[in-house]
Amino acid sequence: MLPARLHPAGHEGPPPGVEAQPLLRRLGRLATLSAAEVSIITEACRGPLRELPARGEIHAEGACPPPAALVSGWAARVRMLADGRRQIVAFLLPGDLIGRPPPCLPAPCAALALTRVLLADAQPLFAASRFPQAPPTSGLARALRAAELQEEVLLRDQVVRLGRQTAYERLASLLLELRQRLEAAGLAEPNRFALPLTQEVLADALGLSIVHINRTVQQMRRDRLIELRGGQVIILQQETLQSVADWQDMAGLQD
Amino acid sequence: MLPARLHPAGHEGPPPGVEAQPLLRRLGRLATLSAAEVSIITEACRGPLRELPARGEIHAEGACPPPAALVSGWAARVRMLADGRRQIVAFLLPGDLIGRPPPCLPAPCAALALTRVLLADAQPLFAASRFPQAPPTSGLARALRAAELQEEVLLRDQVVRLGRQTAYERLASLLLELRQRLEAAGLAEPNRFALPLTQEVLADALGLSIVHINRTVQQMRRDRLIELRGGQVIILQQETLQSVADWQDMAGLQD
DNA sequence: CATTAATCTTAACATAAGTTGTTGCCCTTC
DNA sequence: GAAGGGCAACAACTTATGTTAAGATTAATG
Numbered sequence: 277m278l279p280a281r282l283h284p285a286g287h288e289g290p291p292p293g294v295e296a297q298p299l300l301r302r303l304g305r306l307a308t309l310s311a312a313e314v315s316i317i318t319e320a321c322r323g324p325l326r327e328l329p330a331r332g333e334i335h336a337e338g339a340c341p342p343p344a345a346l347v348s349g350w351a352a353r354v355r356m357l358a359d360g361r362r363q364i365v366a367f368l369l370p371g372d373l374i375g376r377p378p379p380c381l382p383a384p385c386a387a388l389a390l391t392r393v394l395l396a397d398a399q400p401l402f403a404a405s406r407f408p409q410a411p412p413t414s415g416l417a418r419a420l421r422a423a424e425l426q427e428e429v430l431l432r433d434q435v436v437r438l439g440r441q442t443a444y445e446r447l448a449s450l451l452l453e454l455r456q457r458l459e460a461a462g463l464a465e466p467n468r469f470a471l472p473l474t475q476e477v478l479a480d481a482l483g484l485s486i487v488h489i490n491r492t493v494q495q496m497r498r499d500r501l502i503e504l505r506g507g508q509v510i511i512l513q514q515e516t517l518q519s520v521a522d523w524q525d526m527a528g529l530q531d
Numbered sequence: 532m533l534p535a536r537l538h539p540a541g542h543e544g545p546p547p548g549v550e551a552q553p554l555l556r557r558l559g560r561l562a563t564l565s566a567a568e569v570s571i572i573t574e575a576c577r578g579p580l581r582e583l584p585a586r587g588e589i590h591a592e593g594a595c596p597p598p599a600a601l602v603s604g605w606a607a608r609v610r611m612l613a614d615g616r617r618q619i620v621a622f623l624l625p626g627d628l629i630g631r632p633p634p635c636l637p638a639p640c641a642a643l644a645l646t647r648v649l650l651a652d653a654q655p656l657f658a659a660s661r662f663p664q665a666p667p668t669s670g671l672a673r674a675l676r677a678a679e680l681q682e683e684v685l686l687r688d689q690v691v692r693l694g695r696q697t698a699y700e701r702l703a704s705l706l707l708e709l710r711q712r713l714e715a716a717g718l719a720e721p722n723r724f725a726l727p728l729t730q731e732v733l734a735d736a737l738g739l740s741i742v743h744i745n746r747t748v749q750q751m752r753r754d755r756l757i758e759l760r761g762g763q764v765i766i767l768q769q770e771t772l773q774s775v776a777d778w779q780d781m782a783g784l785q786d
Numbered sequence: 787c788a789t790t791a792a793t794c795t796t797a798a799c800a801t802a803a804g805t806t807g808t809t810g811c812c813c814t815t816c
Numbered sequence: 817g818a819a820g821g822g823c824a825a826c827a828a829c830t831t832a833t834g835t836t837a838a839g840a841t842t843a844a845t846g
Contacts, residue, residue, distance in 0.1 A: 355691045357777045363694040365687050376680075379673060384684045418634060425631075429639045431686045432620050436610045438693035439618040439738030443833075474793065483694030485834050490795065506842095522612045698803070729823070740804050745825065787846100794841065804831070811824080816817105 298371030298461035299345050299396075305460055306422035307415040316404050316416070321347055326395040334374060334387035334395065341375040341383070342399055349393030350472055352481070353385035364481035366430060367454065371461040373423055377402040391472045430457075438483045441522070443492045446482045449521035451502065451509060456525075467511045471504070553626030553716035554600050554651075560715055561677035568671040571659050576602055581650040589629060589642035589650065596630040596638070597654055604648030605727055607736070608640040619736035621685060622709065626716040628678055632657040646727045685712075693738045696777070698747045701737045704776035706757065706764060711780075722766045726759070 300317050303309065309317070325347060328334060334351055335341040351368040365385050368374060374387050377399070405417035433453065437446045454471065458464035475493070479486040496502050501517050503510040511517060555572050558564060564572070580602060583589060589606055590596040606623040620640050623629060629642050632654070660672035688708065692701045709726065713719035734744040751757050756772050758765040766772060 353687075355687065357691070357695060361695045363691045365690050379676065381677070381680045381684065384687050421634065422636065425636045428683060428686070429636065431683070431690065432608075432610065432639050435620050435686065435689050435693060436612070436618045438690060440612060440616045476793085486794095487796090487835075488833055491833090494795080522614075731823085741824095742805075742826090743803055746803090749825075790843105790845075792841100792843075795839080797838085798836090800833105800835070802831105802833080805829080807827090807829105809824100809826080811822105813820100813822080815820080 298369075298463060299347065301462045302371035302460050303416070303419040303423065306426075307419035309415045309419065313404065313414075313416040316400055320345065320398060320400050321396045323397055323400075326397075328389045328393050328395070330389055330391050332389040332393070334389060334393070335383065337384065337386040338382045339386075340378070340380050341387075342397070343373060343375040343377055343402055344395040345398040345401070346370055346372045346374060347394040347396050350390040351393055352388050352390055352477070354388050354480075355385050362480045363483065364477065366427070366434065367481065369454070369457050369461060370463060372427075373398055373420070376424075390477060443482070443484050443488055444495065445520055445522065446484070447478070447489070447492050447496060448501070448517045449523065450478075450482060451511070452517060452521050452523050455509075455511065467514065469509055470507055471509045472507050553624075553718060554602065556717045557626035557715050558671070558674040558678065561681075562670040562674035564670045564674065568659065568669075571655055571671070575600065575653060575655045576651045578652055578655075581652075583644045583648050583650070585644055585646050587644040587648070589644060589648070590638065592639065592641040593637045594641075595633070595635050596642075597652070598628060598630040598632055598657055599650040600653040600656070601625055601627045601629060602649040602651050605645040606648055607643050607645055607732070609643045609735075610640050617735045618738065619732065621682070621689065622736065624709070624712050624716060625718060627682075628653055628675070631679075645732060698737070698739050698743055699750065700775055700777065701739070702733070702744070702747050702751060703756070703772045704778065705733075705737060706766070707772060707776050707778050710764075710766065722769065724764055725762055726764045727762050 299321060300314065303317065304314075326344070334344070337355070346368050348370050350370075351372075351374070353365040353368065355363050355365055357363075367390075368387065374395070375383070375398075401416060401420065405414045405420055430453065433449070437449050441449060451471075455464050455469055458469045459466070463469065475489045476486050478484075479489040482489065484492070493504060497504065501511075501513050501520070503512060517523075554576060555569065558572065559569075581599070589599070592610070601623050603625050605625075606627075606629070608620040608623065610618050610620055612618075622645075623642065629650070630638070630653075656671060656675065660669045660675055685708065688704070692704050696704060706726075710719055710724055713724050714721070718724065730744045730748065731741045733739075734741040737744065739747070748759060752759065756766075756768050756775070758767060772778075
């Protein structure tokens, strides 16, 4: 089910001192942050970090964990069926938030580390912004709220992918989503990014079998839309990929 | 694409004077409401209502409409692909909320009436609770927040359905979800409820073709799991249906 | 450097689901 | 009460995707 190892690209931690970059970049794009708010974020990411190896469980299904920020590494929200089928509901990238401040419902998904991950305690962020009861003047509150809304947009994209797109289209769409999100976190060049996922993980995210994912990747390579080797993706024909994926740039990345 | 008519069951409005029942029941289950809050809800549902016929567009994709409450009738969040494929992302039942108070991102989905619907202006609710910046003492704020979180749970269920379940399982799962939600709104008996949807709408929700939905319904009838005629569903074997659907009662319906 | 274990790749085959076309029923409407 | 249109039902055939199984790479380990 789960890969025992992933691509080496996923094993590298961030250089020391820049831990806050993805979170800061992402939230900074969602709202204008005051200097005080920036330092709250920086502090949180420098504070004691929780480390988990690949395949580690960040929290179980049904838990209601305190909010955390993914500082480095990749993770996923996962749901299992009784017979072992697995669906990855969403990918979590550096700069993403996991868990919500109370009051919250028990999480319908487990969260799973796909690579080695570092997690920061995000409670100070929510406390500082008194989310979700923040004054409208707080840039941080607006950013946290926007991040939450954005996640919902991604979920709906995922529904459309799984419900109405072919394997080829699903893969194209996912790659474009990941590129855009990584770019927002400052982790992608325009046409190239690290993808530390096995084909099995891709299959579980796209609702396909591993064999069919492989077929689809091969085809996309033959069509010269992408290169994909050693955990690195290069997008060769962005426009074609976008039209295949029925891509609509989500305007919601900015405030 | 869209059905021109739906089952006659969907055409009936609520008896006058009980418009607020579904919304009130639902929110009341999510948190304890003060008398003042109850009257705010009741007032909103008695206020001037917006009426739309079946197939009417509640709001377009990309809009950022003011929050509304669905008082009666069924609606859906819908996304279209460029070539006309349609995916129903979520169903909206009486008592559900549509749109969010600002700040909000442009809606990634259009909202579409599936039957004749009545919509109430929900802004007073959010204003009264100063959502999402409400004091934790406000039951209304907690209820609105819980409704929002619950919608996200439903979205994730939908992802699992579309990604990893067979047609038969998807249908079972959806029927159980609808029964539970209708019950929470006071609109379902334990084993029987109105389902004013054409098979085409079911197909677009479950990511299947209309013909295959029909096959699946037939099979489920032959297996004596359900009856489905004239827009009425009767669940004959709830337990079997639940095990087919891999149903896990979402504990999150109460506060 | 040898060894093992993951992961990727490919082939052959099986099956769930899509497509097309036809029929019949039940509304509605004239 | 005849006609038309939407919807449900059913059959025949096609296609996308799943399954199983076997090599071929590649990365981790000692």
